[in-house]
Amino acid sequence: MSETNKYKIKVKIKSIKTKKGKEQIKDLKKNNLVNYFKGNLGAPFIITFIVLSLVSAVSFSLRMESLADSVMIYAYYSLVIGIILQTLSYIREKKQHGR
Numbered sequence: 591m592s593e594t595n596k597y598k599i600k601v602k603i604k605s606i607k608t609k610k611g612k613e614q615i616k617d618l619k620k621n622n623l624v625n626y627f628k629g630n631l632g633a634p635f636i637i638t639f640i641v642l643s644l645v646s647a648v649s650f651s652l653r654m655e656s657l658a659d660s661v662m663i664y665a666y667y668s669l670v671i672g673i674i675l676q677t678l679s680y681i682r683e684k685k686q687h688g689r
Contacts, residue, residue, distance in 0.1 A: 631679045632671070632673060632676030634672075636668075636669065636672035636673075639665045639668045639672060642664055642665035642668060643662065643665050646658045646659075646662040649661060
């Protein structure tokens with residue numbers, strides 16, 4: 591590793607330790623999350639499916655069968671929408687990269 595690269599790494603480490611560096615890391619994480627959801631349109635619906643499935647399981651264990659059934663119906667709709675959107679995102683990405 592050359593001396594200039596060592597110096598650049600040391601400068602980056604020092605800037606991360608400062609308050610400004612920590613804010614930059616938070617911004618990078620936030621931007622990565624936003625970009626993830628832009629690239630994977632179905633992700634929010636699939637996450638909703640998981641949460642609703644958990645709610646359904648808990649309500650079923652509390653002997654609220656009708657609530658569990660209703661929530662699970664919405665969960666399945668969310669899953670179907672999520673899979674369709676993920677498929678469309680995949681096709682769109684494939685076309686953009688020309689594969």
